[in-house]
Amino acid sequence: AQKITQTQPGMFVQEKEAVTLDCTYDTSDPSYGLFWYKQPSSGEMIFLIYQGSYDQQNATEGRYSLNFQKARKSANLVISASQLGDSAMYFCAMRLNNAGNMLTFGGGTRLMVKP
Amino acid sequence: GAVVSQHPSRVICKSGTSVKIECRSLDFQATTMFWYRQFPKQSLMLMATSNEGSKATYEQGVEKDKFLINHASLTLSTLTVTSAHPEDSSFYICSASIGTAINQPQHFGDGTRLSIL
Numbered sequence: 001a002q003k004i005t006q007t008q009p010g011m012f013v014q015e016k017e018a019v020t021l022d023c024t025y026d027t028s029d030p031s032y033g034l035f036w037y038k039q040p041s042s043g044e045m046i047f048l049i050y051q052g053s054y055d056q057q058n059a060t061e062g063r064y065s066l067n068f069q070k071a072r073k074s075a076n077l078v079i080s081a082s083q084l085g086d087s088a089m090y091f092c093a094m095r096l097n098n099a100g101n102m103l104t105f106g107g108g109t110r111l112m113v114k115p
Numbered sequence: 116g117a118v119v120s121q122h123p124s125r126v127i128c129k130s131g132t133s134v135k136i137e138c139r140s141l142d143f144q145a146t147t148m149f150w151y152r153q154f155p156k157q158s159l160m161l162m163a164t165s166n167e168g169s170k171a172t173y174e175q176g177v178e179k180d181k182f183l184i185n186h187a188s189l190t191l192s193t194l195t196v197t198s199a200h201p202e203d204s205s206f207y208i209c210s211a212s213i214g215t216a217i218n219q220p221q222h223f224g225d226g227t228r229l230s231i232l
Contacts, residue, residue, distance in 0.1 A: 033217040043206060045159075045223035053220055091158060101147050101212045104222055105158045 003095050004094050004106035006106040013082045020067065021077040021109045023092030031097035034075040036064070039108075048090075051071040051075055079111075087113045118142055118212055121224025129232055130201060135195045138165075138209030144189035147213035149221065150182075152219040153206040162207075192228045199231045 013019035023057040036048040051059045059066045067076040092106040118141040151159040166173040171184035183195040208226035212219045
């Protein structure tokens with residue numbers, strides 16, 4: 001069965017600095033997708049960035065980028081130039097090609113940006 | 116972008132009441148929708164997969180008679196918490212994706228905070 005692990009329950013970062021949120025996964029399926037979501041205190045889930053298992057390059061989306069290391073089964077999220085509004089819970093999730101649309105979520109990391 | 120609307124955003128009611136939560140895909144059709152439950156400071160736990168025109172698929176440990184799911188159209192799924200009790204108090208959130216391609220993200224509603232007194 002697939003599994004997603006986020007080992008950092010909480011992280012602090014100084015405003016304007018970069019921060020890396022860790023995510024490791026475990027699956028024997030060669031075809032999968034990895035997603036990162038942001039959940040502010042208001043509760044909504046905001047899609048940030050996607051990385052496919054066959055993608056040759058690391059995904060980037062504005063201030064968000066993925067450090068995808070397939071051999072190590074890690075897909076860490078890098079947020080550059082942190083802003084106060086980045087303070088939120090961040091979830092890594094995986095979708096398998098043979099599992100329909102279902103997502104498996106990691107436990108999440110709470111990021112707190114200090115002014 | 117794709118929008119999923121969830122209503123109501125917050126419910127406070129007495130023990131024994133049944134509560135219906137609606138999840139709508141506003142600008143796309145969703146043959147499959149998902150219902151999650153989230154306890155404070157925890158991750159999302161998948162409760163069930165809602166399939167348009169057929170029975171929902173429930174995850175292990177989720178009582179299908181307690182959490183009734185109906186997906187009568189391609190844009191609407193409902194979750195009814197029957198005879199709710201304080202232990203059912205939680206944050207419930209639904210999602211849907213456009214198509215089945217692996218790179219399609221799930222789009223989430225804003226969630227429903229359910230408080231049973």
